[in-house]
Amino acid sequence: MNAGVEGTALKTAAGEWGAAHGVHVEVVELPYANLFEKEQLDLSSRTGAYDVIMMDDPWFPLMSENGNLAPLPRPPDADFIATCLQVCKNAGTYFALPYVGNAQLFFYRSDLAQKYSLGEPKTWDEVLRAAKTISEKEKIFGYVMRAAPGNAVVADFVPLLWAFGGDVLSSDGKSAACDSPAAIEALRFMLELGKYSPPGYAGFNADEVSAHLLQGSAAMSINWPAWIAAMDDPSKSKVAGKIDFTTMPGEREKGVGELGAWLVGVPAASKHAADAFDFIFWATDAAPMKQAALRGNPPTRRSVFELPDLVANFRAFPAQLRSLDSSRPRPRTPKWNEIENAFGIELSKANAGAEDPAAAMRNAARSIDEILKRTP
Amino acid sequence: MKTRRIPAGFVPEGLPWVAPSVTVLLALSIYPLIFAVKLALTGAGGAPTFANFTRLAHDRVFGAAAAQTILFTLGALAFEFGVGLALALLIDSLARARSIFRAAILVPMLLPPVVAAVCWRLIYNPQFGVLNGTLRRIGIHTSLTWTNGESSALASVIGVDIWEWTPFIFLLLSAGLQAIPQEPLEAARIDGASAWQTFRDVTLPLLKPAMVLAVLLRAMDLVRIFDQIFILTQGGPGTATETVSLYIYRTAFRFSNFGYAAAMSFVLLIATMLFSRGVMKAMRAR
Numbered sequence: 029m030n031a032g033v034e035g036t037a038l039k040t041a042a043g044e045w046g047a048a049h050g051v052h053v054e055v056v057e058l059p060y061a062n063l064f065e066k067e068q069l070d071l072s073s074r075t076g077a078y079d080v081i082m083m084d085d086p087w088f089p090l091m092s093e094n095g096n097l098a099p100l101p102r103p104p105d106a107d108f109i110a111t112c113l114q115v116c117k118n119a120g121t122y123f124a125l126p127y128v129g130n131a132q133l134f135f136y137r138s139d140l141a142q143k144y145s146l147g148e149p150k151t152w153d154e155v156l157r158a159a160k161t162i163s164e165k166e167k168i169f170g171y172v173m174r175a176a177p178g179n180a181v182v183a184d185f186v187p188l189l190w191a192f193g194g195d196v197l198s199s200d201g202k203s204a205a206c207d208s209p210a211a212i213e214a215l216r217f218m219l220e221l222g223k224y225s226p227p228g229y230a231g232f233n234a235d236e237v238s239a240h241l242l243q244g245s246a247a248m249s250i251n252w253p254a255w256i257a258a259m260d261d262p263s264k265s266k267v268a269g270k271i272d273f274t275t276m277p278g279e280r281e282k283g284v285g286e287l288g289a290w291l292v293g294v295p296a297a298s299k300h301a302a303d304a305f306d307f308i309f310w311a312t313d314a315a316p317m318k319q320a321a322l323r324g325n326p327p328t329r330r331s332v333f334e335l336p337d338l339v340a341n342f343r344a345f346p347a348q349l350r351s352l353d354s355s356r357p358r359p360r361t362p363k364w365n366e367i368e369n370a371f372g373i374e375l376s377k378a379n380a381g382a383e384d385p386a387a388a389m390r391n392a393a394r395s396i397d398e399i400l401k402r403t404p
Numbered sequence: 405m406k407t408r409r410i411p412a413g414f415v416p417e418g419l420p421w422v423a424p425s426v427t428v429l430l431a432l433s434i435y436p437l438i439f440a441v442k443l444a445l446t447g448a449g450g451a452p453t454f455a456n457f458t459r460l461a462h463d464r465v466f467g468a469a470a471a472q473t474i475l476f477t478l479g480a481l482a483f484e485f486g487v488g489l490a491l492a493l494l495i496d497s498l499a500r501a502r503s504i505f506r507a508a509i510l511v512p513m514l515l516p517p518v519v520a521a522v523c524w525r526l527i528y529n530p531q532f533g534v535l536n537g538t539l540r541r542i543g544i545h546t547s548l549t550w551t552n553g554e555s556s557a558l559a560s561v562i563g564v565d566i567w568e569w570t571p572f573i574f575l576l577l578s579a580g581l582q583a584i585p586q587e588p589l590e591a592a593r594i595d596g597a598s599a600w601q602t603f604r605d606v607t608l609p610l611l612k613p614a615m616v617l618a619v620l621l622r623a624m625d626l627v628r629i630f631d632q633i634f635i636l637t638q639g640g641p642g643t644a645t646e647t648v649s650l651y652i653y654r655t656a657f658r659f660s661n662f663g664y665a666a667a668m669s670f671v672l673l674i675a676t677m678l679f680s681r682g683v684m685k686a687m688r689a690r
Contacts, residue, residue: 065657072660090660177640228530230641231552236529245531366659373465377642380554395464403448 029082031057033254034128034290037325038082041311051303060084064365071096076297079304083124085115085289090362092118098294099123101305107314109349112289112328115357124293125312126328127320131355132187132285133347135241135259136248138272140166148272152191152217152279155248159224162247170224172246174232175379177372181230182358184250185375186286189214190356191279196371197359197396204396206371207389210280215378215385222379230380242266250276252288253326256344273344275351287355289328363399370395437673444667456667466668468643469651472558476647477626479558480565484622487566488573489615493603495574496581506578513571521635524564525551528636551636557644564632569625573618580614581607616687620680627676648672 029035039055046053056078058066067081071091083091091097100122104113112126134149140162141147149155159170175181189195194211197204205211222229226240238255240246244266253273262268276283292311294304310316314331321327321338326348332338333349342348358364374392377383383391447453460466495505512520527535528550539546550560584607592602630649633639639646639654648668656665 068657068660175641176638177642178638226531227547228549228552230554231549231557231637239532243532363659366661369654369658370465373640373643373646376640377554380552380641380644382554382642382644 029055029057030063030084030290031059033257033324034130035082037320037323038127038292038311040323041316041320042080042307044316045307045310049303049306053307067091070297071295074295074297076295076299078295079298079300080292080294080308082127083291083293085126085287085291086358086364086368088115088124088291088293089118089360089364091293092123093362095296097123098296098298098301098305100125104312107329107331108312109328109330109333109352111287111352111355111357115287115289115360116291116293124291125308126289127292127308127312127325128290129326129328129333129348129352130252130254130288130290131348131351132183132250132276132288133253133256133273133344133351134248134276134283134285135251135255135271135273137162137267137270139267139270140247141272148274149248149277150283152188152221152277155277156217156221156224159221159248163224166247168244169226169240169246170248171221172225172232172237172240172249173218173221173229174234174237175222175230175376176233177376178369179372180233181375181379182368182372183286183288185215185218186358187250187276187284188218188279190284191277191281192217193280196367197361197400201359201361202400204393204400206396207393212386212389215375215389218375219378219385230376241271250285253344253348254324256342257324260343273347275347275354282354285351285355287352287357289357361400366399367396370399440666440669443663444670446663456664457671459664460667460671465643465646465651466648469639469646469648472643472645473627473629473647473649476558476562476565476629476645477623479562480569480626481619481623483562483566484570484573485615485619488570488618489577491570491574492577492581493607495578509574510571512568513575515568517568517631518635520568521564521632524567524632525636528552528560551645552641554641554644557637557641561633561636561645564636565626565629568632569622573622576614576618576621577611580611580618583614584610612687616684619683619687623679623683624676627672627679 029038035057039057042053042055064084064087067078067083068091070077070081074096103122104116104125108126109129111131112129116122116124116126136149141158144161144165146154146158146161149158155171161170162168163170173184175184186196189206189211192210192214194208194214195205226246234252237249237251238258241249241251242258242265256273258264259271260268276285292308294301294308298304312328314329317327317329317332318335318338321332321342327333330349333345339345359367361367371392374383374388374395378385378388444456445452445454447455491509495502495509498505527533530536530549530552535550536546536548548556551557588606588610589602592606597605628649629647630653633645633647633650637645639650652665652668652672655661655668
């Protein structure tokens with residue numbers, strides 16, 4: 029499992045399930061950068077080293093190929109949030125259950141929004157205007173984003189792309205669509221926002237973005253629910269209680285955040301598949317999921333999100349649920365890692381000022397088309 | 405011509421002694437090499453193909469990565485060699501406290517590269533980092549974003565490598581200087597040679613074996629640079645610091661395309677071997 033906030037609740041759940049069933053559970057924690065490769069190697073070489081694996085949802089199309097994951101023995105129930113459940117399916121069959129209900133949120137300084145009568149940003153244009161006002165009047169960065177190549181820049185760009193009416197791939201998923209006028213305009217807009225972002229953001233990752241928010245040196249950003257707790261913790265944040273969380277702003281289209289759910293599944297080569305399935309169904313059941321939510325894990329069940337005692341404790345829950353309901357997953361293709369890499373390189377170049385937005389998008393589309401046409 | 409017949413069933417006396425190391429070499433070096441070549445020449449479905457090698461020719465990212473690897477290697481090597489040699493000569497010329505200086509210079513090299521890279525990532529941070537912080541304090545308000553800037557990223561990464569590995573060149577050249585016999589140096593002095601003449605005509609030629617070794621070892625290490633770049637920039641911004649090793653890693657372990665990664669590894673191996681031979685030839689020729 030992931031050695032980060034996303035893995036903590038599952039690790040505790042594994043210990044509890046093991047103690048209740050008299051089964052010794054060995055937990056292997058790996059940093060995000062290595063988790064994918066270890067799991068994919070285990071799956072493709074069918075070593076059966078792991079009985080349960082935790083997957084970031086964009087990995088699922090590749091990991092569930094070639095029968096490498098065991099199909100669920102029974103379908104999941106209807107309480108799971110539909111957007112989280114749809115990424116657990118490959119060719120109509122369920123191979124995983126959603127455990128961490130992550131979807132991007134928009135973080136903004138509500139105290140500054142109030143001070144300058146800006147209100148909650150509903151469109152990207154409002155975000156840009158707010159960034160400008162705050163930069164000028166507060167002498168802090170109005171906005172902060174991450175544009176390091178790969179996952180970072182793509183995650184921060186895709187909500188803009190969708191809001192402007194563009195997309196990464198065509199609707200049939202067989203060709204690139206990121207060189208459309210809407211997509212180029214979205215990138216131009218990103219560069220405009222970049223003027224109010226800290227210098228060097230073309231090399232930023234999630235930790236730099238959150239550091240700026242926590243230090244109070246930037247006012248707005250796209251971020252993940254896992255960071256909410258830190259924002260509200262006075263020992264970590266200089267602006268505790270001053271940051272609000274809302275759904276993604278729109279522009280020409282309704283605002284949509286990227287889904288980043290974590291799933292649990294059982295490798296086909298698992299030597300303890302029955303126990304493994306028993307565990308994942310138990311861990312994703314309502315009562316253990318509530319316990320996990322109390323430990324900071326964003327749930328994937330509607331009933332848990334709506335529990336009054338949880339809503340009272342976690343002020344962002346209503347926004348998180350709205351965001352999850354409207355979120356979109358990244359394109360479902362086994363080649364997503366490679367596409368994201370190629371797309372991210374061009375986006376990062378444009379943000380670093382090394383390439384014109386139109387040229388960047390044309391180059392990205394060309395690379396993506398080559399990847400899609402290529403047999404592995 | 406005299407020939408000696410080898411009797412049937414003859415087992416050379418040394419065989420049991422070399423067998424373990426030969427087995428290890430076969431298992432850990434030769435077999436993986438053959439396997440990698442086979443992997444590179446195998447297409448989807450197991451059919452033999454040259455596609456992985458032809459793809460290399462028009463892969464823009466590989467082209468950029470190769471160019472950057474060469475630039476990185478040459479840039480870092482030139483600085484490390486120049487500074488390492490200067491430091492070795494300087495410390496060697498000291499009358500006392502040589503061992504204290506030597507130990508102090510070696511400190512960066514003793515840090516694990518990953519730890520050093522994480523430290524430098526913090527140092528280079530444009531807003532919170534100690535580098536820009538210090539510059540601001542002394543009145544220089546720079547907008548340089550170091551590893552995050554398109555034009556400064558590669559130089560910043562080279563800077564970290566110079567900081568960490570110049571001591572290695574220094575160490576080898578220091579050892580080389582100490583091994584130079586005193587007699588030719590004294591003879592040169594008696595013959596009235598100037599310090600520069602002594603250095604150029606006596607010290608340098610005698611130091612050549614150590615210099616070849618230092619350049620070769622460092623160059624081979626630089627060509628496969630991975631850890632520092634992985635931590636400092638992940639190859640970005642864009643492809644500004646993408647290197648062949650990083651691209652091979654991504655291709656194999658992120659894109660699960662082991663055939664193409666094997667092809668790139670093979671090309672990198674051949675290039676490194678050719679480069680090493682070139683350096684050895686050039687140094688021998690002089």
